[in-house]
Amino acid sequence: MYVLYDYRYVIACSRLPHEFRREFRRLARGRVTSTYDWRTRAKDPVPAETQCRRVAEVLAGFEALRASGYALQTPWNFSTKHLRVLINRWSTQRLTSEEAAERLEHWRQFLRRIRKHQLIALLSAPLTVGASGVGSKNLQCSHMAAYSRPDIPVLTSDKAMEALTEHRGDLRKAARALGTTTHSVCEALNEGRSRESLFPTGLPIVT
Incomplete structure (x- = not known):
């Protein structure tokens, strides 16, 4: 089955408030x-x-912050105290060195985008503390939780068709409902063939 990785769709599927998602999309x-x-x-x-994985990782961090009582209104408000909360959370997770490096890179890129370069040094040090490896004592700690990457929502032909059907063939409304572009909806519908002339038959399309 053809799947389309679209960071906009990942943002749209987040459980974070609409205003936050809109600001995050502008930032991304x-x-x-x-x-x-x-x-x-x-x-x-x-x-x-990778774009989608990066967005999913950072959004998962903001969802964790919200669950801990830090309901940021905008990603630009991210500060040292929020990063420390996440670091404490991450310290209870078992990460391989590869997973730790990946997480570090995702958050480093985010901090650069919001111009919080001073937080990068704080971010770097603790990630390897919770990282697991062969013979690592961390593997023996009962409080360490297994880490799994955040799920990445992907756009498929079925999802695109469902949105189009719900909006009576209006391509723009379907794209808006999915949080993406008309181009991405067309690409998902036609499983990689992005030409808008290749719409499925049986449904009148309004562009």
Whole structure:
């Protein structure tokens, strides 16, 4: 089955409040799709699946903060105390060195996007404390919980068709309901063939 990785759809599926998701999408737009190295001035594209995983990891952190009583109204309000809460939470999880490095990179990129460069040093140190490895004593700690990556919602032809049917073939309304673009809805409908002329038969499409 063809699946479409779309970071916008991941944001739309989050349990966070609408206003927060809207601000997060504004923050991610044009930034999550690439990385920029200030030292070499190189701008490298980020694969779609990595974009989604990065967004899902950071949103999961904000959901955890909300569950702990920190209901941030905007991602720009993220501060040292919020990072410390997450670090304490992460310290109870078993991460491999690869998982720790991946999480670190996702949050490092987020902190750069919100211009909180001073938090990167605080972020770096503790992640390897909870990381598990062969022979690690952390594996013997009863309070350590197994870590699993956040689920990534993916856009499929069935989901796109369901939204189109619900909105009586109105492509723009279907895209708005899915939190994505008309281009992505078309691509999901046609399983990778992005031309809008390749719509499924039997449903009048309003563009």
